[in-house]
Amino acid sequence: MRNVLAITALIILAGFAGACAKMLGLEQEKEDRSFEHRAHVIEGINCLRCHAGIKETGETGPLHFPSTADCVECHQDPHDPSTCSDCHGRARNRHAAEMARKHLRFSHAEHVEAGVTECVRCHVNVTVDSDRARVQHPTCFGCHAHKGQWDTRDCGGCHVDLPGEMARPESHVIHDGNFLREHGVQANAQGDLCTTCHTQRQCAACHGVTVPTIPSRLKFDQPMRDTMHRANFISVHDQQAAADPGACVVCHSELFCVDCHTRLGISGQNPVRGNPHPPEWSGPPGSSNLHGPAARVDPLSCASCHSGAGEMLCVNCHVVGGPGGNPHPPGFSSRLDKVNDLPCRLCHVGGL
Amino acid sequence: MHGESSSRRKAPEHVDHGPKSGTGARGKIRSARAGWILAAAVGLGLLLSSQSSTAAAQPHSVGAELWGQLDPNVGLIIIEGSTRKYPYVDAEALIWGGAGAPQFGLRDNEFTFEPLVISVKVRDPKGISDTRLGRFILGTGAVRATHLDGGHIMLRAPSKTHFEVFGGVPVEGDIEGRRNDWMAGGRISQGLGNRGMLGVSYYNRYNYGQRSDEEVGADFAVRVAHWLDMSAKFSWEIVNPGLAEVLGTISAQTKNRKLRGELFATKRSPIRLLQQTSLFTVLGDPGALKTGANLFWRAAPRLDLWLEGAAQEAQDTWGWTGFLRGLLRTDDEGKGSILGELRRQQVAVSKWTGIRLAAVIPLYEDHQGTVGLMPEFEIVIPDVRTPETGNAWPWGRLALRWAHEKGWSLAAAAEASSNQYQRIDVRGLARLSYQRTWHGKQ
Numbered sequence: 001m002r003n004v005l006a007i008t009a010l011i012i013l014a015g016f017a018g019a020c021a022k023m024l025g026l027e028q029e030k031e032d033r034s035f036e037h038r039a040h041v042i043e044g045i046n047c048l049r050c051h052a053g054i055k056e057t058g059e060t061g062p063l064h065f066p067s068t069a070d071c072v073e074c075h076q077d078p079h080d081p082s083t084c085s086d087c088h089g090r091a092r093n094r095h096a097a098e099m100a101r102k103h104l105r106f107s108h109a110e111h112v113e114a115g116v117t118e119c120v121r122c123h124v125n126v127t128v129d130s131d132r133a134r135v136q137h138p139t140c141f142g143c144h145a146h147k148g149q150w151d152t153r154d155c156g157g158c159h160v161d162l163p164g165e166m167a168r169p170e171s172h173v174i175h176d177g178n179f180l181r182e183h184g185v186q187a188n189a190q191g192d193l194c195t196t197c198h199t200q201r202q203c204a205a206c207h208g209v210t211v212p213t214i215p216s217r218l219k220f221d222q223p224m225r226d227t228m229h230r231a232n233f234i235s236v237h238d239q240q241a242a243a244d245p246g247a248c249v250v251c252h253s254e255l256f257c258v259d260c261h262t263r264l265g266i267s268g269q270n271p272v273r274g275n276p277h278p279p280e281w282s283g284p285p286g287s288s289n290l291h292g293p294a295a296r297v298d299p300l301s302c303a304s305c306h307s308g309a310g311e312m313l314c315v316n317c318h319v320v321g322g323p324g325g326n327p328h329p330p331g332f333s334s335r336l337d338k339v340n341d342l343p344c345r346l347c348h349v350g351g352l
Numbered sequence: 353m354h355g356e357s358s359s360r361r362k363a364p365e366h367v368d369h370g371p372k373s374g375t376g377a378r379g380k381i382r383s384a385r386a387g388w389i390l391a392a393a394v395g396l397g398l399l400l401s402s403q404s405s406t407a408a409a410q411p412h413s414v415g416a417e418l419w420g421q422l423d424p425n426v427g428l429i430i431i432e433g434s435t436r437k438y439p440y441v442d443a444e445a446l447i448w449g450g451a452g453a454p455q456f457g458l459r460d461n462e463f464t465f466e467p468l469v470i471s472v473k474v475r476d477p478k479g480i481s482d483t484r485l486g487r488f489i490l491g492t493g494a495v496r497a498t499h500l501d502g503g504h505i506m507l508r509a510p511s512k513t514h515f516e517v518f519g520g521v522p523v524e525g526d527i528e529g530r531r532n533d534w535m536a537g538g539r540i541s542q543g544l545g546n547r548g549m550l551g552v553s554y555y556n557r558y559n560y561g562q563r564s565d566e567e568v569g570a571d572f573a574v575r576v577a578h579w580l581d582m583s584a585k586f587s588w589e590i591v592n593p594g595l596a597e598v599l600g601t602i603s604a605q606t607k608n609r610k611l612r613g614e615l616f617a618t619k620r621s622p623i624r625l626l627q628q629t630s631l632f633t634v635l636g637d638p639g640a641l642k643t644g645a646n647l648f649w650r651a652a653p654r655l656d657l658w659l660e661g662a663a664q665e666a667q668d669t670w671g672w673t674g675f676l677r678g679l680l681r682t683d684d685e686g687k688g689s690i691l692g693e694l695r696r697q698q699v700a701v702s703k704w705t706g707i708r709l710a711a712v713i714p715l716y717e718d719h720q721g722t723v724g725l726m727p728e729f730e731i732v733i734p735d736v737r738t739p740e741t742g743n744a745w746p747w748g749r750l751a752l753r754w755a756h757e758k759g760w761s762l763a764a765a766a767e768a769s770s771n772q773y774q775r776i777d778v779r780g781l782a783r784l785s786y787q788r789t790w791h792g793k794q
Contacts, residue, residue, distance in 0.1 A: 023680070024652035025654030025681070025684060026652055148479065154440075154477075156440065176605070176609065176612050176648050177603060177646050177658070178646045181616065181646075182583070185573070185584060185585050185600070185601060188491055188492055188496075189571040189585060190549045190573050191491060192482065192506065199432060199442075200444055201430055203491070204489055204499075207497040207499060208448075208489065208523075210468070211448045211468065218421060218428065220749065221752075223710035223712065223728040223751075224679065224689055224691055224710065224712065230730075232747035234771065235769070235772065235773075236702075236732055240697075242666065242667065243700055244642065244664065245620065246597070246621065246640050247640075249622065249626055250496050250620075264773075296636050296638065297667040297668050299622065299632040299635045300632070303630060307632070311632075315631070329636035329637075333592070333593055334591060334592045334634075335563070335591050336591060336628060341629070342560075343631040343633070
């Protein structure tokens with residue numbers, strides 16, 4: 001009985017593992033693999049036997065990939081009735097070729113006219129690694145003097161529409177990991193590299209601070225999109241601001257907070273609102289005056305309601321000779337003009 | 353943005369920090385209206401005229417995108433165009449419109465338009481110079497991303513030395529409040545072979561005619577090895593001397609990109625990031641340091657996992673934050689997917705746990721279009737729960753989208769939430785968009 005249970009459990013476990021493997025893509029429905037270019041080359045089969053007509057191809061037209069009918073001319077007894085390209089050749093490589101045909105300025109015919117008649121002169125990898133059959137930049141640059149364009153990110157000579165071509169960037173501009181956090185420092189250091197693919201609209205979607213075009217609102221049908229202000233951000237925005245002081249003001253001014261808080265009737269400038277602060281928040285010298293330490297550990301929290309005209313509230317007390325005393329920390333210095341510039345002149349009347 | 357705004361902020365003693373406000377004047381609406389009509393006419397013209405064009409040998413491209421959404425009632429028109437005839441020119445416009453949206457301070461019979469981007473970039477074919485003029489986002493060197501009306505010029509020397517100058521009026525606040533608000537600066541950077549860039553920069557900014565920011569900074573981004581990248585930037589405030597911001601990141605990935613790890617650190621001085629015309633800058637700087645690590649792992653062909661943890665300083669205390677996220681694609685092409693995320697934050701007064709679930713479910717597909725369903729749910733459970741704030745803040749949305757291969761897309765959603773501000777909020781959203789690019793090969 002115990003053995004039967006164990007076997008049953010094993011069968012269920014195996015079934016579950018199989019289902020998981022399929023779900024995770026470990027066992028793919030159509031398991032494609034690199035095309036066996038090398039084997040064909042060794043057999044001495046000319047490239048044009050399968051890619052007939054490629055030499056006459058200009059910048060547009062078909063891809064000249066072999067069809068199943070082409071394959072069975074030689075492989076007369078196929079081992080599977082399915083379409084050959086379902087398994088032989090990576091779907092992603094075919095897709096990349098389709099994108100290149102659509103968005104890359106390239107003509108096989110012009111190369112042939114220029115005397116480049118050997119396919120492997122450019123497609124060097126087909127004899128060793130069919131996964132990388134597409135020609136790489138160094139091969140192009142071996143004949144074409146594009147170093148200047150490369151250095152100046154002038155890709156438009158060949159890549160008509162780089163974003164449309166969906167060519168993935170290399171190395172330090174891979175948009176993996178938490179690129180939302182990483183992208184800022186990358187863009188500040190080499191922004192012109194970013195602009196080879198990205199236009200201003202993508203920056204403005206988040207950094208155009210005057211109106212909300214944030215992707216989580218306008219592209220609400222793309223829930224996988226990562227964005228700084230996700231849907232439902234409003235419920236934790238105050239906690240986020242408190243947890244990461246300064247992060248908000250990188251893009252928003254403190255008056256951005258005041259605007260919204262005033263509109264909703266929760267700012268210090270709204271005359272009908274109740275006082276949100278606890279007792280003993282402020283009082284005469286000698287009392288608890290909780291607002292002082294609170295302001296020093298999180299001044300931006302105060303600024304989110306009391307900025308602008310609300311700052312006058314502070315200088316009622318924190319003025320030279322006033323009960324609030326000097327609010328400057330030890331070592332404070334500033335290049336502002338005490339007489340004329342804000343905020344100095346609020347307290348230092350006459351430059352005192 | 354819009355609203356009644358600027359006069360409200362004109363306090364006694366003319367304490368006006370308007371330039372950084374998010375509100376705008378009515379007059380601006382009238383002036384923007386002509387721009388909107390012109391842009392719409394140009395867009396329509398392009399749409400109609402380009403219908404007859406073919407993918408012929410043209411070194412030009414034009415793209416157009418139209419968005420309209422209900423609740424809030426907002427829309428976007430996006431037009432992009434480029435030509436590779438001498439000189440290279442790229443032009444783009446992104447214009448936002450809103451009507452009767454109380455969220456943006458607009459009453460029922462009010463509407464407004466706001467150009468977010470209207471810029472032209474001219475580049476000589478040899479790539480020696482890039483000049484961008486108009487309204488755009490500027491972010492280079494020490495300058496944090498700034499919405500600007502102005503210009504940006506880059507000159508490239510053969511030695512891979514780049515010279516940049518920029519200047520203009522920050523796009524925040526109304527016309528009145530932006531008087532005498534301007535910024536200017538520059539950057540010199542040096543290419544490090546094909547491995548990255550190293551730069552130093554300077555900028556200053558005036559707010560209502562008074563110095564509000566003056567920063568110098570340095571930055572670099574380097575690919576040390578094919579598997580190792582580093583980048584960092586720091587900026588130093590000169591008006592109120594001290595470190596304003598430091599960001600650094602080191603990442604490494606395996607050759608097959610299945611595994612990527614990153615170490616990062618950020619240090620900010622909140623009072624130096626504020627414009628120095630704010631009274632709050634005279635208070636002591638609490639500082640904010642965050643450092644942690646992030647790991648990305650493609651655990652299976654269809655399964656991606658992210659794990660992040662960081663120690664964080666805020667309000668003179670230390671805490672931590674982290675999340676675990678998983679994305680499972682339900683097919684090889686990634687048309688369908690399921691996302692799950694667990695997040696925890698325990699920093700200063702910010703203590704909460706969040707769970708987020710989302711999915712993209714393809715319902716129908718043929719050669720002309722697709723239909724998909726996108727449910728999304730999130731719940732935030734704060735540590736401090738009171739009857740006023742509630743025990744949990746759930747949020748959910750169910751969206752349905754039809755996308756046509758010609759570029760049309762229609763989406764609708766129902767959204768409901770409850771949080772400490774609103775006991776219950778239910779709304780419907782709808783969006784119609786059209787996206788298309790016409791281009792050809794030379």
